[in-house]
Amino acid sequence: MAQGRKESSAKIVFIDPAKQRRRRRLVVGALILVCLSGLLYSLLGMGQEGIASVILPADPPRSSEASSTGEEKSMIHQKEDEERLHASGKTCNDALVLVDRSHTLPPDYVPSDLVSLSAYSVPTLGGREMLLRREAAEHLRSLVADAAADGEDLVVASAFRSYEGQKASYGRLKSIYGRGADAMSATPGHSQHQLGTAVDFTNAAADYQIRRGFARTSAYDWLQAHATEYGFALAYPHGKNQTGYYFEPWHYRYIGVENARRLEQSGLTLQGFLVREGVFPDC
Numbered sequence: 001m002a003q004g005r006k007e008s009s010a011k012i013v014f015i016d017p018a019k020q021r022r023r024r025r026l027v028v029g030a031l032i033l034v035c036l037s038g039l040l041y042s043l044l045g046m047g048q049e050g051i052a053s054v055i056l057p058a059d060p061p062r063s064s065e066a067s068s069t070g071e072e073k074s075m076i077h078q079k080e081d082e083e084r085l086h087a088s089g090k091t092c093n094d095a096l097v098l099v100d101r102s103h104t105l106p107p108d109y110v111p112s113d114l115v116s117l118s119a120y121s122v123p124t125l126g127g128r129e130m131l132l133r134r135e136a137a138e139h140l141r142s143l144v145a146d147a148a149a150d151g152e153d154l155v156v157a158s159a160f161r162s163y164e165g166q167k168a169s170y171g172r173l174k175s176i177y178g179r180g181a182d183a184m185s186a187t188p189g190h191s192q193h194q195l196g197t198a199v200d201f202t203n204a205a206a207d208y209q210i211r212r213g214f215a216r217t218s219a220y221d222w223l224q225a226h227a228t229e230y231g232f233a234l235a236y237p238h239g240k241n242q243t244g245y246y247f248e249p250w251h252y253r254y255i256g257v258e259n260a261r262r263l264e265q266s267g268l269t270l271q272g273f274l275v276r277e278g279v280f281p282d283c
């Protein structure tokens with residue numbers, strides 16, 4: 001019995017290592033297989049994700065927005081917002097941009113196509129250097145020449161004013177008239193003169209001043225009858241204007257011939273027309 005147990009135990013001792021070796025080989029083989037297939041799967045999987053992540057943002061499915069993920073949607077909307085911002089960034093150069101007490105031009109806005117009125121044979125007060133945007137200057141040249149041919153004298157007393165220039169101009173009025181200056185002059189950033197399309201007229205009959213008396217000159221009557229033909233509009237008319245400024249018979253703004261005709265046909269004031277057109281300064 002004792003020998004049998006020994007044999008038996010020896011037999012067990014003899015069998016176990018062989019079984020263990022086979023098991024080990026099986027386990028190692030299985031592990032190698034698992035590792036290889038896992039590696040292969042993960043390589044393929046990463047490849048597809050890599051391709052997908054390149055394709056999706058570059059070509060978002062616009063027509064299937066409803067089935068897009070939140071992340072894709074926000075990317076599409078972000079792109080659209082950027083496009084809108086880029087388009088609206090040009091509005092300060094638009095002939096119809098609304099600039100008034102509540103619509104402001106940034107301090108650094110200066111039109112890029114300013115030209116000297118002296119180069120366009122437009123008389124200026126004291127022969128001073130004055131600037132206007134090219135298209136406005138071209139039309140002003142024709143307006144002044146045709147007015148002169150009709151015996152009307154027109155001199156430009158003020159044209160483009162920079163933000164800083166407007167600040168100085170408003171400051172001078174403020175020091176004289178206090179609060180009253182607000183109805184006479186725009187605060188910096190709120191002046192049509194910063195657009196480079198507005199002019200103030202005067203002449204000998206108005207003593208070369210910017211004053212209400214200009215409305216009693218024949219040159220004013222001529223402007224009333226003909227300014228539209230040259231694309232200019234009286235910005236702050238008598239009585240019916242909603243701008244908060246007094247009647248300014250001397251102040252005209254160039255908006256283009258076609259727009260000026262549309263304005264005339266509309267029966268609106270320039271302010272009402274610009275509000276209706278809805279081009280707000282964004283630059």
Ligand SMILES: [Zn+2]
Nearest residue numbers: 198199200251
């Ligand atoms: Zn003016």
